[in-house]
Amino acid sequence: MNNIKLKIKDKIHFKINDKTKSYIDKLMLSIKNNLDLILFLIIIYVKVMHYGKQISPDYFYAKVDRPIIASILILVSFFTLFKQSRRIKLLFTLDILISLILIADIVYFRYYKDVITVSAVKNVKLLTGVSASVKSLINVKDFLYLIDIVFLAPIIKKFKVANNNKKMFLRKACMFMATLLIGVVMDTQSVYAVSKEQPTLISSMSDRVYLTKMIGNINFHAIDAYNFVSTSIKNSSKLSTAREQEIKDFLAKNNESTGTNFTGTAEGKNLIMIQVEALQGFVINQKINGQEITPNLNRWVNKSMYFDNYFYQVAGGNTSDAEFMSNNSLYPAESGAAYYSYSGNTYSSLAKELKEKQYNTAAFHANNEGFWNRNVMYPVQGFDKFYGQHSFNIDENVGLGLSDKSFLNQSLDKLKTLKQPYYSFLVTLSSHYPYDDTKGYGDFNVGEYEGTLLGNYLKGIHYTDQQLGTFLDKLEKEKILDNSIVVLYGDHFAIPKDNEQELYKFEKINNATDYDWVKNQKVPMFIHFPGDENKGVNHTYSSQMDLYPTLANMFNLPRQYMLGKDILNGNSGKVVFRNGSFTNGKVFYVSWTNTYYDVKTGEKIPETEALKAEKEQYLKELQYSDDILNHNLIKTFKGK
Structure with missing residues (x-):
């Protein structure tokens, strides 16, 4: 009787081991078949995180790893549909491209304290006159972003490609949908959190460094490209009459005389x-x-x-x-x-x-x-x-x-x-x-x-x-x-x-x-x-x-x-910066850390409803200026 029980136990144990081994084998095969995708995700994650710490060593947003992973997953999802032989070459090319963008970003940041944008790239021809300046900004360490390329190139040549079975198309489609969905959900949550904290930041891109630290470099460039295209389309159409009037009213109020000190003294x-x-x-x-x-x-x-x-x-x-x-x-x-x-x-x-x-x-x-x-x-x-x-x-x-x-x-x-x-x-x-x-x-x-x-x-x-x-x-x-x-x-x-x-x-x-x-x-x-x-x-x-x-x-x-003020008539102390930072002479708001400082003491102070309203007003003024430029409103107003 005991012998029979032992035999049954052995059979069950054998089946369990056999089943576990089968799962492990499948898992290992799946990892092997998708090793290029996994490596790409890890390598790009490390590079983008390193870039984030370079532009903000003193204030690095720890939770940025979530949107960074999400943005890479979205990229990776599309490559799951390709045959592995082609996929490896495409991922390798994308790795080089992202690395070069990160190098350009870090060099640009050293001089401009900002993140490069699509519009800024239009000015690249202007750098020919300051080539010495650009060269001096490049650090040998920047090329570490490309170090993996050197090691991966010979490995890719020797990499054995798994057999691509046509029956695997359904599996690939499921993998694509699952990876894309996970990436999109994670990314949407991160971007929504930023838009909730600073409602106009995503659309105005007023503080690009802060935005990059919150959602990662890849997401930033994706949003910038979207905004550039959508703005170009939007600006090709006429601004609404209500918006025109809103800007006109603001200009009329802003340009009212605040005094007569020195009026006409230089005429x-x-x-x-x-x-x-x-x-x-x-x-x-x-x-x-x-x-x-x-x-x-x-x-x-x-x-x-x-x-x-x-x-x-x-x-x-x-x-x-x-x-x-x-x-x-x-x-x-x-x-x-x-x-x-x-x-x-x-x-x-x-x-x-x-x-x-x-x-x-x-x-x-x-x-x-x-x-x-x-x-x-x-x-x-x-x-x-x-x-x-x-x-x-x-x-x-x-x-x-x-x-x-x-x-x-x-x-x-x-x-x-x-x-x-x-x-x-x-x-x-x-x-x-x-x-x-x-x-x-x-x-x-x-x-x-x-x-x-x-x-x-x-x-x-x-x-x-x-x-x-x-x-x-x-x-x-x-x-x-x-x-x-x-x-x-x-x-x-x-x-x-x-x-x-x-x-x-x-x-x-x-x-x-x-x-x-x-x-x-x-x-x-x-x-x-x-x-x-x-x-x-x-x-x-x-x-x-x-x-x-x-x-x-x-x-x-x-x-x-x-949009400015007469310094000799009035003492508002208002200074607004393109990145959304501002001061009123009493408080200084630093946009990239979302922090307020008392001008006299230099100490951090909490945000009040009045300061929040002031911040929103100044962001609105920046948008007014953008509308004036984008729609050539001075010509419109003069015509009217």
Whole structure:
């Protein structure tokens, strides 16, 4: 009896083992047949996660692994339908493509502190003029994104492809549907969570870095591509009458006069505006090894009305964005550069309105005329003449091209030929990133910062300061300033986010927060009046968007289509950045971490209903600006 029981037990045990072995064999076969898909998912996941940590080492959203996996599953699902031999080659190609996009993204982020978009890619031809800048941003470690390609290439050649049975089509279809469904459900939940937290973020893409950290790089590019196509389709149609009226009402209210301080004080006088390449605020009135970094600008700051809380607001268009805002008081393009994307629009710009008052208008910049599409945009904005690279004798090169010394000397000669009154707009070049022309910059002892990016920058801006001092002194000596208003400001940051520790060390900032970064993103701006009148420091929180409204008041120009404010009449402290960050002079909101800081204490504070409403209002204003550009509304409004 016992023997019979043992035999039955043995048979059952044998069957169970046999069944388990069968399942294991099937599982192993399935893994083998889909090893390429599994490897692809793991490799791309590691790369995208690594990228996320690179752009945000201090604030990395841990739950981002869910949308990253989901986005890869969606990609993988489509490849389950292919025969394995073809599938492996396609996955290998896609791996290379994603790796190259990640490398482009990280290089772009180092300079622009942003994520590259479809619209930005349209400007890639503009990088030919700054190839040295691009090369300096590339790190050898970036090519680690391609390291798996090197190892996988020979393995793929030797990989034995499993037999593809036609009867497996149904199984493949089921696998496709299951993988796609899992990916879509996971992804939808993640994207919905972001849209619930910040309702306009997905559509406006106002803070691309924050969005990428929340949903991953692949999802970001998919949404960006969708938004680009849908926006192009939407913009090809007419904006609704109700939306037009809403924007028109906002502009009317925003451009109401807030006071009469300095109204008309500059009427009839020349306007000489100088935009200085990479002039950041931290160098003003600063010394290194007992030497002033910008002795000449320091001197002219003391002879002028100086704004020490003046922020740059550039986006993908960088230097061209600074020009665009200062001359139009419209925000930079949502993606790419307004100078390139909206060169066919109608503007009510500073040069154009001064021309209506019989001013002669001229722009001066020694770079290639076509760079940033200036040869098109300057005439569109009302400049009668554009003195570009071919208008100058290229007798001395410093940095990217003609030295500031030669540029300013030659510009002065041209300036003297202009019939008064005139508006001359000058853009310098020598202090351009990556500040590697240290021989051209001359001798300036930067001490412990020798050989660093910050040290090279200090040399570059010290050189430019010398040339600006000489130029301004000549204007004064030749009595040109007796009937001229001079405006001088920096265009954008000098030290990229990637080198923030050098800036913090120089500024003696320990345990830096995001607020320490944003509060340092100021550029100098001063307005010099004849006879050094009205000199002093203005502490109002202001920005590049506010320059044109301020000058419009001084020169008695019409104010109809400006989104900025007159700094000399009012103290709202409002500064809105393209990524959705803002300050009102009391609170600073950092969009990429969704955090509020008290300006006085630098401490984090909770979001209130009032602050949330303020944030939503400013995002709405950014969208108004986008609609004005996308639908050429100034032309429409002027026509009506």
